[in-house]
Amino acid sequence: xxxxxxxxxxDVIVVDRDWTELDEFVKDFLGILKDYSDYLIVSGFxxxxxxxxxxxxxxxxxxxxMDENKFRDLFSELSKKDFWCYQGDEVDEVYGYLQxxxxxxxxxxxxxxxxxxxxPINKNRKAKYFEFTHSQxxxxxxxxxxxxxxxxxxLYKEIILAGDKDIADARHLREFFADILSKEKFKEYEPIxxxxxx
Amino acid sequence: MKPKTNxxxxxxxxxxxxxxxKLFEQQKKLIEAQLIGSKSLFRKMFGSGEKFKIGARxxxxxxxxxx
Numbered sequence: 001x002x003x004x005x006x007x008x009x010x011d012v013i014v015v016d017r018d019w020t021e022l023d024e025f026v027k028d029f030l031g032i033l034k035d036y037s038d039y040l041i042v043s044g045f046x047x048x049x050x051x052x053x054x055x056x057x058x059x060x061x062x063x064x065x066m067d068e069n070k071f072r073d074l075f076s077e078l079s080k081k082d083f084w085c086y087q088g089d090e091v092d093e094v095y096g097y098l099q100x101x102x103x104x105x106x107x108x109x110x111x112x113x114x115x116x117x118x119x120p121i122n123k124n125r126k127a128k129y130f131e132f133t134h135s136q137x138x139x140x141x142x143x144x145x146x147x148x149x150x151x152x153x154x155l156y157k158e159i160i161l162a163g164d165k166d167i168a169d170a171r172h173l174r175e176f177f178a179d180i181l182s183k184e185k186f187k188e189y190e191p192i193x194x195x196x197x198x
Numbered sequence: 199m200k201p202k203t204n205x206x207x208x209x210x211x212x213x214x215x216x217x218x219x220k221l222f223e224q225q226k227k228l229i230e231a232q233l234i235g236s237k238s239l240f241r242k243m244f245g246s247g248e249k250f251k252i253g254a255r256x257x258x259x260x261x262x263x264x265x
Contacts (some may be wrong), residue, residue, distance in 0.1 A: 176213075
């Protein structure tokens with residue numbers, strides 16, 4: 001019997017497929033992060049998780065800036081659970097990046113890719129903060145995680161990122177989710193995203 | 199629609215995937231093949247443990263990915 005690629009269960013998108021190793025990597029990282037912070041997965045992994053067939057090196061995750069003690073605990077837990085940070089082994093040094101709102105990256109020990117691009121956000125990053133506070137839940141088997149509204153993700157890729165890979169990702173999302181996309185949401189999100197160009 | 203460009207193929211594939219989840223099996227194979235290739239390459243280049251981190255950071259600095 002032929003089954004659809006996804007269904008909606010209430011407001012959760014359920015993608016009907018098996019996990020990949022990339023999913024398991026993200027699941028393991030979120031399993032730790034969620035004990036310390038809220039988060040939002042954005043960009044390439046959103047497209048790949050929903051069927052875009054392309055390689056990727058990184059998984060982008062928005063995380064609100066957290067206080068130093070909480071980050072210290074998170075960093076220690078990640079290290080215990082076999083992740084390493086590109087930027088350094090000393091938490092004081094790495095926390096400086098977050099204070100400057102600069103991204104850091106984590107991979108599994110003895111591996112370079114895939115990596116988590118840990119993107120600190122605060123209320124000054126308006127478009128990012130908006131998508132962070134308007135998340136969409138998505139599930140692959142029992143792995144549930146948060147992504148931006150699909151319409152927001154499409155427009156962000158088309159208007160802000162706009163590289164060949166991003167345009168292809170946006171086309172994939174437009175087609176794969178054609179049944180559920182909302183014109184009203186596109187209209188609502190476009191000015192918020194265009195603000196980022198100013 | 200007869201696909202002509204890369205984007206046409208992206209659209210065609212997404213449409214087929216929306217209607218038939220069996221196509222995810224191909225996607226899984228491609229994604230995992232890339233990950234296996236990458237793991238093997240960097241293990242060969244940098245070894246493991248502290249040696250891996252030192253080599254990897256040197257490589258990442260060279261590519262401008264870290265300071």
